[in-house]
Amino acid sequence: MSDTPIRYDLADGVATITLNRPDKLNALTPAMLTDFFAAVARAGADPEARVIVVTGAGRSFCAGLDLAIIGGGGSGDVNPFPDTAPQWGDDIGPALAPYYSGGWPALITCRKPTIAAVNGPAFGWGFILSLHCDIRFASTSALFNATFARIGVPGEKGSAWLLTRHIGQAKAMDLLYTARRFDGTEAKALGLVNDVFDDEALLPHVMDYARSIATFSAPRSLAAMKAQVWTALDEDYATGFAAADKEQHLATGTNDFREAFSSYREKRAPRYTGS
Structure with a gap:
């Protein structure tokens, strides 16, 4: 040791x-x-x-x-x-x-x-x-x-x-x-x-x-959710909802979003890159 x-x-x-x-x-x-x-x-x-x-x-x-x-x-x-x-x-x-x-x-x-x-x-x-x-x-x-x-x-x-x-x-x-x-x-x-x-x-x-x-959750998704949770108790619902909508829009344009669906269709573990 x-x-x-x-x-x-x-x-x-x-x-x-x-x-x-x-x-x-x-x-x-x-x-x-x-x-x-x-x-x-x-x-x-x-x-x-x-x-x-x-x-x-x-x-x-x-x-x-x-x-x-x-x-x-x-x-x-x-x-x-x-x-x-x-x-x-x-x-x-x-x-x-x-x-x-x-x-x-x-x-x-x-x-x-x-x-x-x-x-x-x-x-x-x-x-x-x-x-x-x-x-x-x-x-x-x-x-x-x-x-x-x-x-x-x-x-x-x-x-x-x-x-x-x-x-x-x-x-x-x-x-x-x-x-x-x-x-x-x-x-x-x-x-x-x-x-x-x-x-x-x-x-x-x-x-x-x-x-x-680490294997099954997309890094960008984890980062976004961590920010959402830690700020949740200090935001009103409308602010949190709007922030989630904005983040969702950004996420759908990422490689990890496409990889999530590809790995599901191909029945394999995802290969996330954080991009």
Whole structure:
């Protein structure tokens, strides 16, 4: 197994981005965030990557921000990440600024479907990372926690905005106000994850699911639908209807539209090109 903190693999149209710091439950560092955002951008720009899967190595999805690198003292401290960002010291505001804003919207603005395979604890910023994905599947050992109220901060990184849209106002407020832990089974009952699987079955299911989308769904159609869904709750019906009509008109002139019907008539898997 590679020792790089972010692993990137591409096969069968699926780009898999793995948080790879299992000894620290994949807790996030500046270097990991920088590399993670770069991996999302890489998949977004690669026509061979049709779907993006995000997961964690070992027994955790992501334990959140690595708190060991916050409050490390004054400017004389040794920087544990000399090739990336300066150490986050006691005054964490300015030093954290690039990681509070830069890169986080990439999972939403990327025109590829994103799927979180939550294989263990997803706390704090790890929880937020899963919220930014289009679809979430969890293992039976998954644990979720919106930790923010208990460390004196608001719902960070758009988490309150996202959580409300995923599960509704009252349920979102419960999770945010109490900062309690809940498992994959409750996450499914809340509507936060699409389904729950035994630990060993989670990733095989997610990969089969992702490969099916990559094989049978037209890339341009996926990109258009992702934009439609993410904007739907902030548009009125007439605006959404008009946008769909315009996109449909554009789609009927594409090669993928013609390929969809050709493959159906010829009883074969489609060969989409994204054009």
